[in-house]
Every structure is written in C-alpha cells, then in structure tokens.
Amino acid sequence: MSIVSAIVIGVGNEYRHDDGAAIEVINRLRRRHLPGVSLVTTDGEPSRLIDLWEGAELAVVLDAMRTQRPDPGRIHQVTLDEAVADPGTSGSSHGLGLGEAVDLGRALGRMPPRLIILAIEGADFSAGLGFSPQVADGIHDLESLVLTELARV
Amino acid sequence: MARDHRPLVERGLALKKAGNEILELVGGRAIHPVNVRIGGFYRAPARAKLIPLAERLRWAGDAALETVRWVAGFDFPDFEHDHQMFALSLPGTYAIEAGTPTYRGVLGEPVGATRSFPVSGFEQHVVEEQVPHSTALHARLAGERYLVGPTARYTLNSQWLSEPARAAAREAGLGTECRNPFRSILVRAVEIVYAVDEALRIIEAYEPPDRPWIDVEPHAGVGYGATEAPRGVLYHRYDLDADGLVTAARIIPPTSQNQAAIEDDLRRFVMSRLDLGDERLQWECEQAIRNYDPCISCSTHFLDLSVIRTGDGPAERLAGHR
Numbered sequence: 001m002s003i004v005s006a007i008v009i010g011v012g013n014e015y016r017h018d019d020g021a022a023i024e025v026i027n028r029l030r031r032r033h034l035p036g037v038s039l040v041t042t043d044g045e046p047s048r049l050i051d052l053w054e055g056a057e058l059a060v061v062l063d064a065m066r067t068q069r070p071d072p073g074r075i076h077q078v079t080l081d082e083a084v085a086d087p088g089t090s091g092s093s094h095g096l097g098l099g100e101a102v103d104l105g106r107a108l109g110r111m112p113p114r115l116i117i118l119a120i121e122g123a124d125f126s127a128g129l130g131f132s133p134q135v136a137d138g139i140h141d142l143e144s145l146v147l148t149e150l151a152r153v
Numbered sequence: 154m155a156r157d158h159r160p161l162v163e164r165g166l167a168l169k170k171a172g173n174e175i176l177e178l179v180g181g182r183a184i185h186p187v188n189v190r191i192g193g194f195y196r197a198p199a200r201a202k203l204i205p206l207a208e209r210l211r212w213a214g215d216a217a218l219e220t221v222r223w224v225a226g227f228d229f230p231d232f233e234h235d236h237q238m239f240a241l242s243l244p245g246t247y248a249i250e251a252g253t254p255t256y257r258g259v260l261g262e263p264v265g266a267t268r269s270f271p272v273s274g275f276e277q278h279v280v281e282e283q284v285p286h287s288t289a290l291h292a293r294l295a296g297e298r299y300l301v302g303p304t305a306r307y308t309l310n311s312q313w314l315s316e317p318a319r320a321a322a323r324e325a326g327l328g329t330e331c332r333n334p335f336r337s338i339l340v341r342a343v344e345i346v347y348a349v350d351e352a353l354r355i356i357e358a359y360e361p362p363d364r365p366w367i368d369v370e371p372h373a374g375v376g377y378g379a380t381e382a383p384r385g386v387l388y389h390r391y392d393l394d395a396d397g398l399v400t401a402a403r404i405i406p407p408t409s410q411n412q413a414a415i416e417d418d419l420r421r422f423v424m425s426r427l428d429l430g431d432e433r434l435q436w437e438c439e440q441a442i443r444n445y446d447p448c449i450s451c452s453t454h455f456l457d458l459s460v461i462r463t464g465d466g467p468a469e470r471l472a473g474h475r
Binding site: 013042043045047048050051103104107108 | 159162166183
C-alpha cells in the first residue's frame with residue numbers, strides 16, 4: 001500500500017439522481033489536477049472503502065444521505081469518532097454502508113489517521129440523471145468544503 | 154467477528170479483493186463495469202497484465218481450499234427440502250455464463266432424471282405470479298415451487314467441477330446432491346475453489362484478440378439470455394425494433410424464483426423448532442433466509458418476527474422480512 005497524502009472518495013451511483021452528488025464532486029475535483037491527492041469513486045462497499053483509505057494520511061469520504069425529513073442540499077460533517085454502524089439506514093443497494101466500513105476498519109486496524117465524512121442530504125434517489133435544485137447548489141458547497149480540508153494537509 | 158477472528162476475516166476480504174481485481178481488469182471497474190459493449194469489449198487486457206493477477210489467484214486457490222475446510226466444520230441444522238432444483242447446465246463445464254435451463258424434480262425422483270428447455274422457452278416454463286399474502290412475486294416452474302442457486306447448481310452439475318473443487322467437496326462431506334439449504338454456504342465455498350481454477354485456466358489459454366468486439370448491425374428481433382448469478386438463474390429478454398432500440402424487456406431474477414422455497418423452508422423450519430425462545434428462533438430464521446439470498450438480508454436485523462403463542466398445542470407463528 002503506497003502512502004498518499006490524501007484521498008477523496010466519492011460514494012454513490014450517478015444514475016440515481018441525488019445519489020450521484022459525491023461522484024459529481026469528484027468529477028469537478030479531477031478538473032483541478034490537485035497534486036498529491038487521489039480522487040476515486042466507489043459504491044461504498046466496506047471492504048473497498050477500507051482498501052482505498054488505508055495508507056492515506058487524510059481520507060475524505062463524500063456521500064449522499066437520506067433522512068426522514070429531508071433538507072436537500074444540507075451538508076453534514078461526521079468526524080471519525082462519531083461514525084457509528086446503523087445497518088437499518090444503509091442506502092447502498094450493494095450491501096453494507098459507511099458505518100460498517102468504519103467499524104470493520106477499526107476492528108482490523110486499517111483506518112487512516114484522519115477520516116472526514118461529508119454527507120449531503122438528497123431528495124430524489126430514483127433512477128435517472130441530474131440533481132434536485134438544492135442538491136445542485138449543495139454540490140458547489142461540498143466541493144468548497146473538500147478543498148478547505150485538503151488545504152490543511 | 155473481525156475482532157474475534159481477524160485472520161479469517163482478512164482472508165475473506167483478500168479473496169473478495171482477488172475477485173474484484175478480475176472484474177476491474179476485464180470490466181474496467183469492480184462495480185457497474187464499463188468495458189462491455191455490444192458485440193464484445195472495448196478493450197481486451199494485455200497478457201502482461203494477467204501475470205500479477207494469476208499470481209494472486211494462485212494464492213486465492215489455496216485460501217479458497219482452506220475456506221472450504223473451515224466452513225465444513227460448521228454446525229449445520231439437520232434439515233432437508235423437497236423442492237425442484239433449477240440451474241443452467243452445459244455438459245463439459247460447470248455452467249455459469251451460458252447453458253441450458255435444466256431442472257430436477259422433487260425429492261424422491263431418480264438421480265439423473267432431469268428435464269430441460271431452451272432459454273427462449275423460459276417464460277413458458279417459469280411463471281411469476283402475485284400471491285395474496287406478500288408483496289413479493291413468486292415464480293413457479295412447471296407449476297411447482299423450486300429453488301435456484303448454489304445447491305441447485307451443485308446437484309445438477311457437480312460432475313463438471315474442476316478436480317480440486319470436486320476433491321474439496323468430497324473432503325467436506327458433500328455427496329452427489331445437496332438438499333440441506335444450510336449447507337449452501339459450503340457449496341458456495343466449493344464454487345470459489347472452482348471459480349479460481351476456472352479463472353486460472355482462462356488466463357493460461359488466453360490470447361488477446363486482434364479486436365475485442367464484433368460488428369453488430371441492428372435489426373428487429375428478440376434476444377434471450379440466462380446466466381448463473383451467485384444467487385441463481387438470472388434471465389433477460391429484450392425485444393428490439395429495426396433500429397436496435399429496446400421496445401420491451403423482461404428480467405427474472407433469482408429473488409422471485411426462490412421466494413416460494415424460502416417461505417416453505419421457513420414454515421417447515423419453524424414448525425420443527427416451536428420449543429425455541431423467540432430470540433433464538435429469529436436468529437435461526439435469519440439463517441434460513443440467508444441460505445438463499447444474502448441480498449434480502451444484507452442488513453443485520455432484517456427480520457421482524459412476531460410470535461403468537463396459543464395455550465393449546467402448537468403455536469402459530471408469523472414471520473416477515475422488511
């Protein structure tokens with residue numbers, strides 16, 4: 001495992017409207033050609049997340065989230081210690097979620113020194129392209145937040 | 154489990170990663186592969202790229218054999234079903250990506266008595282229907298419930314497994330057929346041995362094609378296809394118009410095909426365990442569902458079990474999953 005200074009991981013499915021918000025942020029970041037920063041997209045499957053973030057000094061995981069009373073576009077920042085497993089709310093159609101990945105990474109001793117999770121609330125997770133208007137605005141804020149975190153490395 | 158059995162979890166994750174690497178190399182990425190196109194693939198891997206993969210797969214073969222031995226030591230409930238078993242069959246190989254839909258009748262029919270039909274006849278033989286008690290579709294084969302997946306594949310096709318996989322199955326105590334759904338995890342482990350052998354066989358024989366696709370001219374017609382997904386037979390049909398546009402599509406996944414068998418298993422399984430406490434019963438019922446379909450049960454607590462105990466005789470128990 002090579003050491004990179006930072007990795008930004010976008011979780012989601014670009015073919016499910018707002019679920020692709022994090023993928024869109026990664027696409028925008030790629031156009032900035034950030035030195036020393038690895039940019040990847042994935043489905044959020046725990047073992048892949050762990051493989052990706054292991055060895056990085058800083059890992060930023062971006063994801064879209066559903067809430068019971070959605071405030072689309074609102075961004076939540078979760079620090080490493082606050083991420084807890086909550087299998088009942090896993091939004092992925094491919095298995096487990098981010099909370100499980102953190103739990104598994106901790107149990108296996110495969111966590112980065114710093115892990116920041118930025119999650120944007122979505123409204124529309126149905127099949128199709130494009131974002132809800134509030135999420136489209138939020139994507140810009142999400143990109144700015146990532147850049148701010150990367151600037152601290 | 155990761156805390157208590159770390160080496161086993163690490164081995165499982167590394168095996169999974171080896172599989173992902175195959176898909177990344179062939180499909181362009183591990184999920185929702187992008188390298189497949191009409192007529193073939195956009196790019197074919199160079200031989201040199203397969204060398205490190207083959208090295209990893211040789212490790213995976215050993216890890217898969219160790220996994221079979223480990224799983225063989227599990228405590229499996231004593232339980233047998235009498236469902237029909239349905240899988241693709243292709244003499245000479247353990248069918249995965251192609252084969253003829255083939256089924257064995259209910260328990261008691263002679264071993265080797267199988268029936269088959271062409272993939273284009275799938276929808277005449279397999280009928281999905283609504284049932285009053287559930288929102289899930291139930292499929293029937295020749296009018297009867299049936300199951301697809303590892304134990305059906307193994308029962309119909311085990312003679313076509315690679316020699317190491319057959320030997321692993323024998324060592325693990327699997328016979329010529331497997332009707333205990335709790336042992337499906339054992340068959341899955343044997344299938345991993347086979348998958349690794351098959352991947353290595355393909356790599357050894359691989360010559361990169363000049364062009365990894367063939368030209369396809371659109372014309373009106375109907376396309377039928379069936380593969381063995383890990384959970385069982387997956388059927389697709391596409392109707393195309395003269396421009397090649399899809400005008401109708403039909404997908405029959407393993408989920409609906411196994412639904413009636415899962416429910417029947419649950420009912421019979423619960424009936425034989427009425428003396429258990431609710432918590433233990435729920436745990437065993439969750440196992441009974443996972444035997445077939447990990448996709449239903451990817452969450453840890455997916456089963457709402459309501460138990461209505463009556464004072465006289467057997468209790469009535471209702472189980473449902475969300």
